[in-house]
Amino acid sequence: MIRLLAFLVMITPAFAQETVVAGLSQTRVSITAQFQGSEILIYGAVKRNAPEPEGPPLEVIITAEGPAMPVTVRSKDRRFGLWVNTSAVKIDRAPSFYAIATTAPLAQVLTDTEDLRHRISIPRAIRAVGVAAENLDAPSFTEALIRIRQASGAYGLREGAVTLSQDTLFRADVALPANLTEGDYRVRIFLTRGGEVIDSLENTINVRKEGLERWLTNLAHDQPLIYGLLSLLIAVVAGWAASAGFRFLRA
Amino acid sequence: MQIYLPIAEVSVNIFILLGLGGIVGFLSGMFGVGGGFLITPLLFFIGIPPAIAVATGANQVVASSVSGVLAHLRRRTVDFRMGLVLLAGGLVGSTLGIGVFARLSASGQVDLLIQLSYVLFLGLIGALMLQESLRALRRTTRPGAKPRRSHEHLLVHRLPLKMKFRTSGLYISVIPPIVVGALVGFLAAIMGVGGGFIMVPAMIYLLGMPTKVVVGTSLFQIIFITGFTTVMHATTSFSVDMALALLLIVGGVIGAQIGAQVGLKLKAEQLRILLALLVLAVAAKIALDLLLQPAELYSLTPMRLP
Numbered sequence: 001m002i003r004l005l006a007f008l009v010m011i012t013p014a015f016a017q018e019t020v021v022a023g024l025s026q027t028r029v030s031i032t033a034q035f036q037g038s039e040i041l042i043y044g045a046v047k048r049n050a051p052e053p054e055g056p057p058l059e060v061i062i063t064a065e066g067p068a069m070p071v072t073v074r075s076k077d078r079r080f081g082l083w084v085n086t087s088a089v090k091i092d093r094a095p096s097f098y099a100i101a102t103t104a105p106l107a108q109v110l111t112d113t114e115d116l117r118h119r120i121s122i123p124r125a126i127r128a129v130g131v132a133a134e135n136l137d138a139p140s141f142t143e144a145l146i147r148i149r150q151a152s153g154a155y156g157l158r159e160g161a162v163t164l165s166q167d168t169l170f171r172a173d174v175a176l177p178a179n180l181t182e183g184d185y186r187v188r189i190f191l192t193r194g195g196e197v198i199d200s201l202e203n204t205i206n207v208r209k210e211g212l213e214r215w216l217t218n219l220a221h222d223q224p225l226i227y228g229l230l231s232l233l234i235a236v237v238a239g240w241a242a243s244a245g246f247r248f249l250r251a
Numbered sequence: 252m253q254i255y256l257p258i259a260e261v262s263v264n265i266f267i268l269l270g271l272g273g274i275v276g277f278l279s280g281m282f283g284v285g286g287g288f289l290i291t292p293l294l295f296f297i298g299i300p301p302a303i304a305v306a307t308g309a310n311q312v313v314a315s316s317v318s319g320v321l322a323h324l325r326r327r328t329v330d331f332r333m334g335l336v337l338l339a340g341g342l343v344g345s346t347l348g349i350g351v352f353a354r355l356s357a358s359g360q361v362d363l364l365i366q367l368s369y370v371l372f373l374g375l376i377g378a379l380m381l382q383e384s385l386r387a388l389r390r391t392t393r394p395g396a397k398p399r400r401s402h403e404h405l406l407v408h409r410l411p412l413k414m415k416f417r418t419s420g421l422y423i424s425v426i427p428p429i430v431v432g433a434l435v436g437f438l439a440a441i442m443g444v445g446g447g448f449i450m451v452p453a454m455i456y457l458l459g460m461p462t463k464v465v466v467g468t469s470l471f472q473i474i475f476i477t478g479f480t481t482v483m484h485a486t487t488s489f490s491v492d493m494a495l496a497l498l499l500i501v502g503g504v505i506g507a508q509i510g511a512q513v514g515l516k517l518k519a520e521q522l523r524i525l526l527a528l529l530v531l532a533v534a535a536k537i538a539l540d541l542l543l544q545p546a547e548l549y550s551l552t553p554m555r556l557p
Contacts, residue, residue: 033494035255035262072552082541084363085550144549178253178262212494213257220258220489228485231310231493232478235500239317242504247325 018058019047020191020201027203029176029185030210037178040064040205042187043171052167056194059102059109060162063120063190064174064205066097066154067183073141089141094126096181097154101161101172111195118190118197122146122155153177182209258492259303265498267297272311272502279315279503280322280510281517282451282466282526287312287444287477288373288533290499299495306484306491307499308444312477314500315507316470322511323467330418330464334471336425337450340432341439341476348440349483366537368441373534376452381527383456388520419460419468431457432472439476447473448530462519 022044029038042062052058071094077086102109106121115121126142149155154177162172176185185205191198209217220227252265271293275286287308294304323329355364412425431453439446450469454460460468485491514522 031255033254033257036253037262074550074552076545076548076550078544082363083543083545084541141549144547145551148547148549148551178255179260181260209257213255216257216493220485220491220493224486224489225482227493228482228491231485231491231496232313232481234493234497235310235314235478235481236317236474238497238500238504239314239319239507240321242318242508243321246322246508 017048017050017053018191018198020189020199021045021047022189022201022203024187024203024205027205029180029205029207031180031182031207031213032210033212035178035180035213037180038176040174040176040187041171042174042189043169044189044201045170046168046191053193058164058167059104059192060164060170060172061103061106061109061120061190061192062101062162062172062174063125063186063188064097064099064176065095065125065186065188066181066207067185068093068095069181070094071145073145075141075144089138091126091142091145094145094149095155096183097176097185098122098125098149099155099174100157101174102157102159103162103164103170105159106157109192109195110190110197114192114195114197118188118200120188120190122150122157154179176205176207180207182207254494254498256299256492256495258490259299259307259495261298261300263297263299263495268495268498269502271297272499273506274502275311275499276315276318276503276506276508277510277513278506278529279312279447279470280319280507280512281514282447282510282522282529286315286447286503287439288369288448288530291444292533292537299492302484302488302490303492303495306481306488307496309477309480309484310491310496311499311503312444313474313481314496315503316474316477318504318507319511320467320470320474322508323470326467326515327418328463329467329471330416330460331471332414333416333419333421333428333454333458333460333464334468336414336428337432337435337468337472338475340429340434341436341446341472342479344433344436344438345440345476345479346436347433348437349480351437352441364441366541368438370534370538370541372438372449373530374538376448377527377530377534379456380452380523381531384520384523384527388518388524416460419458419464421458421460423458427458436476440480446476448526451526462523466514 022042025041046058071091072088073091074085074088076083079086100106100120100122110120115124119125123142123146126145146155162170164170185207187203187205189201191200208214253262254265255262271290275290275293278289279286290308290311291304294308295301299307320329413422414425415422435446435449435453438449447469450472451465454465454469455462481491
C-alpha cells in the first residue's frame, strides 16, 4: 500500500506538475425581491508534488459565465432622413453574463492558441458558439454586442483582480449584478505558465429565483390565463381601494 | 431601496416606480387619458424590456382608470350607454390590431411603425387640440363674445340608427361612435396604449360630447380595452410583470385621485391646452429620436429560450 502510494506520488508529476484546487464562497444564489446582486469569493491553491519549476511565472485566470441565450443585434441607418433598423444579425448563443479576472494583463498570461482552445476571452466566448453567416458585416455586430454588454456591466475583464500569494494561494471576488438571469453559472479557473494552460477546474453556481419571485414566474408560465386575470383583479381592486380610501379621508 | 422584478429580470429602485406611477396616474385622473402613451416610454427609459413595458403599462392603466372612473361616477359624468357603444367597436378594432401587430413584428419593422404612428397621431391631435382650445379660451375671456352653439348639426345627426345618450345630451346615430371606437381600438393595439388621447378629442370634435362627460366615459371604455390587452399579453407572450404593475398601480391610483380633484378645479379649456401641450411634447421627443443620429447605432434583442 505504502509502495503504491509512493509510486503514484512519483509518477503524477510526469502528467501534471501543478494542479489547482479551489472553492467558492457560495454555490447557490437565491434571487428574492430584495436581491441586490451578490459577491462570490473564489479561492484556491496550487498543489505541487515537486519544487516549483523554473521559467515563466505562474498566472491564474478566473471566468464566470451566465447562461447563454440567442440575441438579435440590429443596426440603424439613415433612410429618408429617419434612423431606422436596417440590418440584423442573429447570434445563436451569447452568455448573459461574462466576467474574467486575471493576475496580469490577459495578453501576457494567455496565448491566442490557448484562448481559442479554451474560449476564455470575451470575443472567443461569444464567437465560440458561432455567428450565423447572414451578414458580411457580422464582426461589427459581435463587437457591438460586446460593447453594449460591457457598458451595462454584463461583460467585464478585470486584469490584475486575482491576487496570488507565494505562487500558491489565490483569491478573487466576482460581483454578480442585480440584473441577473436565472440559470447555472459556470466558473472556470485556469493556471497558466508562459501563456500555456497547465491545469483548469470548473465549478457551478446555481442561480435561482426564490419565494414570491419563484411563485410569480411559475404562475406566469404555467397558468398564463389565471395570471393575467389575477393581474387584472389586482388592478381593479387597487383602483377601487384608492377611490374608497380618498373618499374616506375627505369625509 | 431596490426591488428585483421577477418577469422583467431587472432590479429597479422602488421609489422611482412609485413616482412614475404617481405622475402618470395624476395626468390620467386629470385628463381622462389612460397614460399608456406616457408610461410605456418612461419604462423603456428606466431599462425595462420593451415587451414587458407595453404589457405591464396596460395593466397599470386598468387600475388608474378604475380609480378615475369611480371619482367621475359620483359626479355622474360617465355616459355608460355611449361607453358601451364605443367599447363594442373598440374590441373589434383591437382584435384586428393585435393580429396586424403580430404580423408586423415578425417582419422586424414594428418599432418604426410604432414610432411613426406615435409622432403622426400625437402630433396631429396635439396641434388640433391646442389650436381649438386656444381659440375657445380667447372667446371666453373676451367679455360679450358669443358662446359656441351647443347644437351644431353635423354628419352624426343625419345617419340612421339614432339613439338617445341622455348623459351627454345627444341624440345621434350609433354608427359614428362604433366607427370611432373601432378605429381607436385598432390604433391602440398597434401602439400598445389604451387610446384615451385619441378617444378624448374624437368624442369632443367628432361626436360633439360635452368635455365634462368625455373624461369619465373615456376612462370607462379604457378599463375594458386595456384589461383585454393585459390578458392577451399575459397569455401570448408572458410579458406582464405583476410586481412591476403593483408598484406602478400603488403610485398610480393615488395620483389619479389627486389628478381628478385638480381637474375639476380647472376650466375645460385650460385642461385641453395642458393635455395638448403634453401630447405635443411626447410627439416631439419621439420625432427627435427618429431624426437625430443615435449615440449607439446597434441594439440588442435577447430572445428567451422556450
